[in-house]
Amino acid sequence: VSYPPSREPSSQPSLEPSSQPSCDSGSGTGVLELVGSSDDPNCLLKECAGDCDLDTDCLPGLTCFQRHFNEAVPGCTGSPH
Secondary structure (H helix, E strand, C coil), rough: CCCCCCCCCCCCCCCCCCCCCCCEEECCCCCEEECCCCCCCCCECCEEEEECHHHHCCCCCCCCCCCCCCCCCCEEEEECC
């Protein structure tokens, strides 16, 4: 599996290619925000950041929540638009 380059430089160089993206997207503040693309996010998504399709689009331990008709996202506030 190959991932696109990080938007930000890594804090330390590695000797081997990463097996996962080395960056994450979103502020992680608990406020809904639209980040990335549902087709292929460049970085794993933090809490309340999206557009995810699968749990693997999110940081480990988070679950992708598919909204329907602008319903509230559990644990998040605001609107991404």
